[in-house]
Amino acid sequence: MNDGYPVKQYSQPVKRYVQTMLLKDEPQLIAQYRLAHSREKAWAEILDGIRQVGILEMDIHILGNRLVMIVETPLDFDWDKAMKRLASLPRQQEWEAFVAQFQQCDANATSDQKWQMMERMFQLYE
Numbered sequence: 001m002n003d004g005y006p007v008k009q010y011s012q013p014v015k016r017y018v019q020t021m022l023l024k025d026e027p028q029l030i031a032q033y034r035l036a037h038s039r040e041k042a043w044a045e046i047l048d049g050i051r052q053v054g055i056l057e058m059d060i061h062i063l064g065n066r067l068v069m070i071v072e073t074p075l076d077f078d079w080d081k082a083m084k085r086l087a088s089l090p091r092q093q094e095w096e097a098f099v100a101q102f103q104q105c106d107a108n109a110t111s112d113q114k115w116q117m118m119e120r121m122f123q124l125y126e
Contacts, residue, residue, distance in 0.1 A: 012075065014073060015075055017070070018118040019071070020067060020069070021069070021115050024103065045089075068118075083110070
């Protein structure tokens with residue numbers, strides 16, 4: 001299938017958040033959503049904003065119309081404060097309105113309102 005995904009190494013321990021969301025189940029919209037998140041089409045201001053609020057890494061995985069987002073942050077990261085700040089950054093509201101056309105969500109929702117935090121229920125115990 002694939003050769004796996006490289007994992008970044010950090011000089012400090014990190015927290016990991018996992019969230020999920022559904023896209024509209026329309027292949028053409030899903031293809032457009034994928035394109036909007038490609039290296040060539042991703043909005044530089046949005047990528048910069050994600051980094052500005054302290055997020056170290058963000059991955060989005062897709063299966064059909066189900067998205068899973070994995071976010072890595074420093075241990076002292078405050079999710080609520082960061083999401084409030086992210087929502088206020090330049091072009092963030094414009095981005096959220098743009099991607100809402102592909103997502104099963106309220107068209108006026110912030111990123112934090114759209115993505116549902118998942119609960120970790122298993123790990124490879126030692």
